[in-house]
Amino acid sequence: MNETGYLRHVLACNPPVKERFVPWYVENQVVGWLRPALVEKLAHRPDVFEIDHAAICLRTDLKSFAARSEALEDVVAWLAEKDWITPPMGEPYPVTPAGREAALCVMDRSAAAYFGVRAFGQHLNGYVRKDDGIHMWLGRRARDRLIFPGCLDNMVAGGLPWGISPEENLVKECAEEAGMTPQQARRAVPVGLVSYNRIAERGYRPDVLYCYDMELSPDFEPQNTDGEVESFSLLPLEEVARLVRDTDEFKLNCNLVIMDFLLRHGYLAPEHEEYLDLATGLRRPMDAGLSVRKQYTET
Amino acid sequence: MNETGYLRHVLACNPPVKERFVPWYVENQVVGWLRPALVEKLAHRPDVFEIDHAAICLRTDLKSFAARSEALEDVVAWLAEKDWITPPMGEPYPVTPAGREAALCVMDRSAAAYFGVRAFGQHLNGYVRKDDGIHMWLGRRARDRLIFPGCLDNMVAGGLPWGISPEENLVKECAEEAGMTPQQARRAVPVGLVSYNRIAERGYRPDVLYCYDMELSPDFEPQNTDGEVESFSLLPLEEVARLVRDTDEFKLNCNLVIMDFLLRHGYLAPEHEEYLDLATGLRRPMDAGLSVRKQYTET
Numbered sequence: 001m002n003e004t005g006y007l008r009h010v011l012a013c014n015p016p017v018k019e020r021f022v023p024w025y026v027e028n029q030v031v032g033w034l035r036p037a038l039v040e041k042l043a044h045r046p047d048v049f050e051i052d053h054a055a056i057c058l059r060t061d062l063k064s065f066a067a068r069s070e071a072l073e074d075v076v077a078w079l080a081e082k083d084w085i086t087p088p089m090g091e092p093y094p095v096t097p098a099g100r101e102a103a104l105c106v107m108d109r110s111a112a113a114y115f116g117v118r119a120f121g122q123h124l125n126g127y128v129r130k131d132d133g134i135h136m137w138l139g140r141r142a143r144d145r146l147i148f149p150g151c152l153d154n155m156v157a158g159g160l161p162w163g164i165s166p167e168e169n170l171v172k173e174c175a176e177e178a179g180m181t182p183q184q185a186r187r188a189v190p191v192g193l194v195s196y197n198r199i200a201e202r203g204y205r206p207d208v209l210y211c212y213d214m215e216l217s218p219d220f221e222p223q224n225t226d227g228e229v230e231s232f233s234l235l236p237l238e239e240v241a242r243l244v245r246d247t248d249e250f251k252l253n254c255n256l257v258i259m260d261f262l263l264r265h266g267y268l269a270p271e272h273e274e275y276l277d278l279a280t281g282l283r284r285p286m287d288a289g290l291s292v293r294k295q296y297t298e299t
Numbered sequence: 300m301n302e303t304g305y306l307r308h309v310l311a312c313n314p315p316v317k318e319r320f321v322p323w324y325v326e327n328q329v330v331g332w333l334r335p336a337l338v339e340k341l342a343h344r345p346d347v348f349e350i351d352h353a354a355i356c357l358r359t360d361l362k363s364f365a366a367r368s369e370a371l372e373d374v375v376a377w378l379a380e381k382d383w384i385t386p387p388m389g390e391p392y393p394v395t396p397a398g399r400e401a402a403l404c405v406m407d408r409s410a411a412a413y414f415g416v417r418a419f420g421q422h423l424n425g426y427v428r429k430d431d432g433i434h435m436w437l438g439r440r441a442r443d444r445l446i447f448p449g450c451l452d453n454m455v456a457g458g459l460p461w462g463i464s465p466e467e468n469l470v471k472e473c474a475e476e477a478g479m480t481p482q483q484a485r486r487a488v489p490v491g492l493v494s495y496n497r498i499a500e501r502g503y504r505p506d507v508l509y510c511y512d513m514e515l516s517p518d519f520e521p522q523n524t525d526g527e528v529e530s531f532s533l534l535p536l537e538e539v540a541r542l543v544r545d546t547d548e549f550k551l552n553c554n555l556v557i558m559d560f561l562l563r564h565g566y567l568a569p570e571h572e573e574y575l576d577l578a579t580g581l582r583r584p585m586d587a588g589l590s591v592r593k594q595y596t597e598t
Contacts, residue, residue, distance in 0.1 A: 099572060101570070167568070190562075191565065210569045268489075273398060276399070283579045
């Protein structure tokens with residue numbers, strides 16, 4: 001992997017899959033991917049799952065959203081009790097073959113990570129237009145955070161649980177992370193998404209980050225209220241781009257959000273040698289590199 | 300297929316592949332996809348191609364950009380003389396496994412369409428911010444045009460040949476299609492791309508359209524100078540979105556360019572049921588639905 005350049009971050013967020021994952025079906029649609037070792041454990045739960053060599057399926061007699069969610073809650077408690085997964089966080093996440101609104105049931109956030117379920121998040125680019133161009137607000141993550149302590153981060157970023165609209169959740173995150181009023185927060189403009197498929201300790205992690213832009217007045221200054229951010233700084237976009245391109249200072253997925261910003265605001269142009277690979281690489285389908293696909297052959 | 304909705308245009312631009320295409324390799328990288336019937340004809344040219352049951356390869360002893368391009372020019376003239384392809388247009392197009400800058404040689408635009416080579420284009424969204432929101436300039440294509448006569452089109456759109464920079468080509472297109480000065484044209488902001496893979500009469504057609512936004516003053520009015528546009532009109536973005544969603548008035552690929560605009564400007568939000576499928580569907584890799592990919596299996 002190159003030590004500088006933009007595309008290396010896309011590759012880091014979408015590593016080659018060097019182990020086998022078993023597709024998980026709900027209502028005949030793939031909603032996740034599990035390690036074989038977890039599938040073996042779930043073979044002890046024929047009341048909830050049907051398993052063959054190639055797939056694990058939620059029982060089709062679990063016919064409603066509620067019935068499926070209850071069965072999964074029971075299984076998750078059982079797995080946690082056996083110490084096979086980390087304890088539930090009490091935060092329901094959608095289990096979906098497609099977008100968030102197409103969820104077929106929910107399961108605990110912590111357990112979802114083992115089931116290779118798509119996770120949704122929201123990242124906000126806070127920026128100021130000055131005479132010398134765009135400047136972007138960045139957060140520096142607190143040193144005591146479990147993940148990427150001390151790394152650079154987007155001004156506002158967080159996970160998107162079930163049961164709250166993206167708009168309302170963003171208002172909440174903007175208050176906690178940057179001290180914004182709901183009125184300020186609602187000025188955020190949804191501008192697309194980035195998606196990628198990590199391999200984490202707990203399993204396959206297909207992530208979707210909804211991206212938002214917010215143009216701020218020069219006198220606005222973000223104030224962290226939840227202790228997750230050590231400090232904020234406002235940097236020229238050229239310097240932000242350099243930090244992405246030449247360093248590993250950012251929390252990994254923030255690099256993708258900023259590269260998407262650079263593409264949308266004309267900072268990166270079609271003349272750039274990585275342009276096409278970046279544009280397509282920032283929007284990976286959930287099963288990229290996993291699913292079996294066959295070339296059409298004449299019959 | 301639904302008769303309304305945004306996603307149907309993504310599906311129309313990326314139809315399922317129901318015939319076999321043979322991958323074309325240059326320097327061990329796939330640069331195109333050919334119908335088997337054309338491959339059979341090219342078997343008569345062992346001076347240029349090596350062919351087996353699964354692939355067609357440009358001879359590896361053609362070592363330079365110039366040598367490869369000359370060999371292809373000769374083959375294209377031979378194919379056209381036999382009446383197996385339409386006559387060359389005299390416009391060289393890049394032959395590339397990735398972005399435009401990574402081209403390994405060039406071949407005539409007309410012939411490239413039979414060889415399943417990626418084609419690059421540029422589309423410009425010309426818009427005006429008014430008190431009641433964004434309004435967008437649309438062109439109505441001349442009735443005598445070969446492709447999509449009388450359909451709606453982006454304000455400026457055209458193919459991007461080899462040997463001219465994207466920036467300079469856009470200046471040329473802005474002058475021809477909308478009567479803009481170079482100074483005006485250079486205010487266009489590159490904002491990303493859409494990519495899709497059509498099946499056309501001549502063959503597999505992976506297209507990349509570089510997208511540009513240009514905010515215009517309320518007194519600007521586009522003037523067509525090359526006869527390709529019958530008229531222009533300035534419509535509220537809601538009406539433009541409705542035309543995309545509920546009608547087939549637009550030239551097919553313009554729908555994708557406008558949906559990308561709607562995503563980037565917050566007109567479509569994550570709450571929309573097609574959001575995720577649209578965002579990923581607008582950026583398809585060249586070989587989507589074609590290439591053989593294998594699931595990882597433990598050894």
